[in-house]
Amino acid sequence: MKIMMSRALLATLLAGSALTMSAVSAPAAAQVGGIVHDPRNYAQNILTAARTLEQINNQIKQLQNQATSLANEARNLTSLPVSTLQEMQGQVDRTRQLLGEAQRVAFDVGDIQTAFDARYKGAGLTGSQAAMVANAEARWKDSVGAFQDAMKVQAGVVANLAGTGQSIGTLVSASQSAAGALQAAQAGNQILAVQSQQLTDIAAALAAQGRAQMLDAARSAAAEAEGRERFRRFRKGN
Known part of the structure; x- marks a missing residue:
C-alpha cells in the first residue's frame, strides 16, 4: 500500500514538473476566442x-x-486710433496768420529795409520840417502797431494752451492704453509734435515781442538823431 502511494505521489510530481517546464518554454502568447494575444x-x-x-x-x-x-x-502693427495732428496744424496756422497780420513793418527783410530807409535814417531825418514831423508820426505808428501785434500773438498763444493741454491728455491716455509697439510709438510721435507746436508758439511770441522792442528802440534812436538835426538847424538859424 505504501509502495502504491509513493508511486502515485511521484507520478503527480513528475506531471507538475512537466507542466511547469512547458509553461516556461512556451512563448508569452495566449489565444482567446481565436485571436492570438x-x-x-x-x-x-x-x-x-x-x-x-x-x-x-x-x-x-x-x-x-x-x-x-x-x-x-x-x-x-495696429495703428493708433487717436490723432491730434489736425488740431495742432490748426493752432500753427492761427499763429502764422497772426504773424502775417503784422501792421506797417511786416516780418519781411525787404519791407524792413524799405521802412528804415524811409523813416529811420538818412533822408528821413534830414528832410523838410513837414517831412520830419510826418516821419516821426510814422515811426510812432510803427511802434504802436508792433506792440499791438505782439499782444495779439501772445493772446493767440495763450488761447492755444487749452487745446494743447487737451491734446497732451488724450495722447498720454492713448499711450498708456496702447495695444502694441506701433500705437505707443505713434502716441509718442504725436506728443513730440505737440511739443514742437508749443515751441513754435513760443518762437512766434518772442519774435513779435522782439519786433516791437526793436522798432521802439529804433524810434528812440531816430528821435535822438532828429533832435540833433533840429538843434543844428536852430543854431544855424540863429
Whole structure:
C-alpha cells in the first residue's frame, strides 16, 4: 500500500514538473476566442502610441505659440486710433496768420529795409520840417502797431494752451492704453509734435515781442538823431 502511494505521489510530481517546464518554454502568447494575444507586441504598440501622442502635443504647443506670436505682431502693427495732428496744424496756422497780420513793418527783410530807409535814417531825418514831423508820426505808428501785434500773438498763444493741454491728455491716455509697439510709438510721435507746436508758439511770441522792442528802440534812436538835426538847424538859424 505504501509502495502504491509513493508511486502515485511521484507520478503527480513528475506531471507538475512537466507542466511547469512547458509553461516556461512556451512563448508569452495566449489565444482567446481565436485571436492570438502577444503581451510583448501589445506593450510595444502602447509605447509607440504614447510617443506619437507626445509628438502631437508638441506640435499643438508649437501651433499655439505661433498663433500667440502672430496675435502679438498684429497688435504691434495696429495703428493708433487717436490723432491730434489736425488740431495742432490748426493752432500753427492761427499763429502764422497772426504773424502775417503784422501792421506797417511786416516780418519781411525787404519791407524792413524799405521802412528804415524811409523813416529811420538818412533822408528821413534830414528832410523838410513837414517831412520830419510826418516821419516821426510814422515811426510812432510803427511802434504802436508792433506792440499791438505782439499782444495779439501772445493772446493767440495763450488761447492755444487749452487745446494743447487737451491734446497732451488724450495722447498720454492713448499711450498708456496702447495695444502694441506701433500705437505707443505713434502716441509718442504725436506728443513730440505737440511739443514742437508749443515751441513754435513760443518762437512766434518772442519774435513779435522782439519786433516791437526793436522798432521802439529804433524810434528812440531816430528821435535822438532828429533832435540833433533840429538843434543844428536852430543854431544855424540863429
